[in-house]
Amino acid sequence: MIQLVASLLAITLRAGTSLMYATIGEIYTERSGILNLGIEGMMLMSAVTSFATVYYTGNLFLSILVAMLVGGTLASLHAFLSVTMRANQVVSGLSITLFGSGMASFLGQRLGPESNSGYLVGLVGSKFEPIAIPVFSLMPIFGAVFNQDILTYIVYVLLPVSWFYLYKTRDGLNLRSVGENPQTADAMGIDVGKVRYMYTIFGGMLVGIGGAHLSLSYAPGWTENITGGRGWIVIALVIFSMWNPARAIWGAILFGGINAVQFRLQASGTTIPASYLNMLPYLATVFVLVVLTWWEALSKRIGAPSALAKSYMREEK
Amino acid sequence: MRIVFEKRKTLSRKAIFLVPLFSFFISLLLTAILLAIFKTNPFITYAAMFQGAFGSWPNFTETLVKAIPLMLAGLGVLIAFRLKFWNIGAEGQLAFGGIAATWVALFWSSFLASWMVLPTAILVGMLAGALWAGIPALLKVRLKVDEVLTTLMLNYVAILFAEHLYYGPWRDPKGFGFPGTPPFPEFAWLPRIAGRAHLGLVFAIVLALVIWFILNRTRLGFELEVIGNNPSAAQTQGIKIAKNIMIALLVAGALSGLAGVCEVTGISRRLQQGLSIGYGYTAIIVAWLAQLNPIAAIFVAVLIAALLVGGDQVQMMMGLPAAMGLVMQGMLLFPMLAGALFTEYKIRLIRPRTSGSLV
Structure with missing residues (x-):
């Protein structure tokens, strides 16, 4: 039994790492009032480019940088369209996803070596290995927490730091005020456009790491559609965590955990159809969304940034 | 000197026409650069894509096959978008319509008398699509629940449900493990017009005209416009x-549901893997490129379908990734999105009256 729980926890954390990076990234972006639905495309693009980098250079650090660069570049395109050109953010994000998934698939068939006729599929590169932390990793059950790769350890730190940054620092307050009420923020002397650009791009870089974790650790290598819809789940996780990075961990554990349970159930030959289990996260999100909206209306507690997905222009009255 | 955006009182007619045209050329140019980087001749590629989509009568009918679901779902999306209801659930509404028609x-x-089966399937399928759009619509108007997320999440539920059915209880016992239901009886097949292109084409064109009329010439259309x-x-x-x-959302869902009905009764003639291949998401692109105009949506759907079919063709003939079609769609959208600014705003340069007076 203990062994079962421990192995579930291990799989959950491994599956949840990329979700946590992307969720934290999208929280930063949405807190500034920009809704980015392009995560799926951004994760795919950074997964393919980071894997290509590690395949040719063997340098994992460099490939993470490439993933951040790619994620940040696509995010800056979204920022340009939605902040400067005031385009519809829903459609702009969808276009990024469409373009990113097409482009990733294209690159996956072109960036590979001649010997593999240009394909990246089926190649092996170096990957992030778990690093066991002495003593802690030997704990019963929770040992799995301390037997992960470096990216997972970093996300352990990133969660509380992001919470602290958002709620306890001046910059975090400015960021939240831009997403909440850009007019007031503008009057206070905050450059609304600049803040939105900054956090959209920063968020995109974190999403990029999330994508890279898939192709460099969780499922090493490149396969078509390696994200399997994770980019969309992230959008739900942001709501699930009510735009609070500290809560992002619960959503990622829930979704990662469902993955892990499924994995186990399939191995044990259960009679519960896998599709119903697969539906759970999505139904849970709808349910949570309904409850949260209802609760928010009742108690006026802080939830979604009020100016989310609305473009801001000073001249507009 | 300062750049100022002034909101136009009415949308610029010239920009409505010019922006898509420019965007199309920009996308051709950008994709050509991409192709050239990977040592592929863009002119030969474009010629092959065009050939693949329009080059012969059978090829053209295949383009229509892909265009039909895009037209129907695109019409559904644009009705919702006119109300600023961001329905990205066409994919799920399509799948649920297909499931119901299969049932x-x-x-x-x-x-049922055999002649009644097909009309009933169409009706039930449309109702199912309407239901799938009705849930988020009801949650939105009653509880103000954000529709982007609910429509999106319900996509997964519908797709997984379909998967469960054709892998599980509805699986063809004689299918040698093939993920699909048994084939439909012949009287439940939607008649085909040319090649595999089916009656859905007529539905789509008639419905586009009807929707155009309702939106532009009736009280309901006027009210929807004011709300939006x-x-x-x-x-x-x-x-x-x-x-x-x-x-509006029940109608939108019914249209996407009809797209699903047509796919299962007109093309695959069973429920099987591949019902959901992203038509619902591409329909959003169609609606947007058509600037939410139902008549334009019909033509845009053919254009986008041509990119998809052309992409498949260059994969077969030149070994280029079929994802080319997706890349081109994306590159078409970015300039479109940026250009929308010029339809809604006038751009003016304001010069300070006395230069040098500012520190």
């Missing part, structure tokens, strides 16, 4: 916003 085609024939442009004005004029949103 009728496979299990209702024992107590200025909800507070709609409120003061006594327009029932909640009721109108519900009507």
